[in-house]
Amino acid sequence: MDLLTTGVKREREKYTVEIKSSLLWESALGIAAITNTSLISTLDLSEKDYELISQSLSKNMKEQLDYVQANNTWKTLLQILHQEDFKDLASFNNYVKSLSSIELKWIAIPYLGKEGEILKKELLKGSKDALRELKYITKDHTFLPTYLEFIHKVSIEKLKAHLIEVMSGWFKAIIEPHKVKLESILLRDKALKEKMLKNFEPDQFVEWATDGVQYPPEPSVHKVLLIPHYIYRPWNVEADLEGVKVFYYAVANESISDKSKFVPNKLLVQRFKALGDENRLKILKMIKENNVTLQELTTKLQLGKTTVHHHLKILKSARLVSQSLNEYVLVDKAIENLPMELKFYLESE
Structure with a gap:
């Protein structure tokens, strides 16, 4: 409407x-x-x-x-x-x-x-x-x-x-x-x-x-x-x-270290680790198209519920996905900011 x-x-x-x-x-x-x-x-x-x-x-x-x-x-x-x-x-x-x-x-x-x-x-x-x-x-x-x-x-x-x-x-x-x-x-x-x-x-x-x-x-x-x-x-x-x-x-x-320019931000590492998996990338794309439940993801991916829940846990820890009631939602800002965060790390002195 x-x-x-x-x-x-x-x-x-x-x-x-x-x-x-x-x-x-x-x-x-x-x-x-x-x-x-x-x-x-x-x-x-x-x-x-x-x-x-x-x-x-x-x-x-x-x-x-x-x-x-x-x-x-x-x-x-x-x-x-x-x-x-x-x-x-x-x-x-x-x-x-x-x-x-x-x-x-x-x-x-x-x-x-x-x-x-x-x-x-x-x-x-x-x-x-x-x-x-x-x-x-x-x-x-x-x-x-x-x-x-x-x-x-x-x-x-x-x-x-x-x-x-x-x-x-x-x-x-x-x-x-x-x-x-x-x-x-x-x-x-x-x-x-x-x-x-x-x-x-x-x-x-x-x-x-x-x-x-x-x-x-x-x-x-x-x-x-x-x-x-x-x-x-x-x-x-x-x-x-x-x-x-x-x-x-x-x-x-x-x-913490005086060699800090070589130490990446913990969340930056978590996010790239979370993205380094084919099934988690599929999950992100599915959530991007439409907020989905664990059961819906399990059916679409044809994977076990425990496996899908494990992938979602990693994505949530990386703050790439959040949960609203039973549905999973993409954290758009986190995705948008990733290139900037990587650039900031690579160029920091």
């Missing part, structure tokens, strides 16, 4: 992309990673890495990390880091010391939408009703309800002392001994991403930079902030600021 348009034509929503990096972000994200017990076994860290981290931490630091794990104060550290571009650990610590009780608690509570901002103001005046409402708004979140209650009740001097001790302790024990290496990795990745940014639409770039996160434009967000990290690999962590979506993303493999 044809569509009769009677309204004013509106331009597609867009956002800008900004990339920031610093060892302070790496420190805070390291604290977040090492205290996330549900994900710690999945991190790209060897047993030797874990041993070295454990041996480097004092008894007091281990107690501080227990406090982080119990109260999710890594979130407070990240919230503070969004307030200014701190030059070093000393400027971060001085900033924390300078904050009043109201200022620190306001910063510590993440952006929860317009309604949440109103409730935050009431909460900071001591309203238990506001706390109850905020906990209800965030009831489906893994830790925010208990985190909000913690921030509401905590002694501000105790919180300040903890934030300074845990950030300083981690930075001095884990970051400083590897400062040159870590800073080089983060800066290499930032430079790589900034060079590629001009070649993509913002949402395409975010998907490429984060190795697959799809974040289409939305009216309330005017900027996406990308912050690279090394220790939390392979995970992306997301957060919300007012008008800003934040992705703390895992640095690419090619950024």
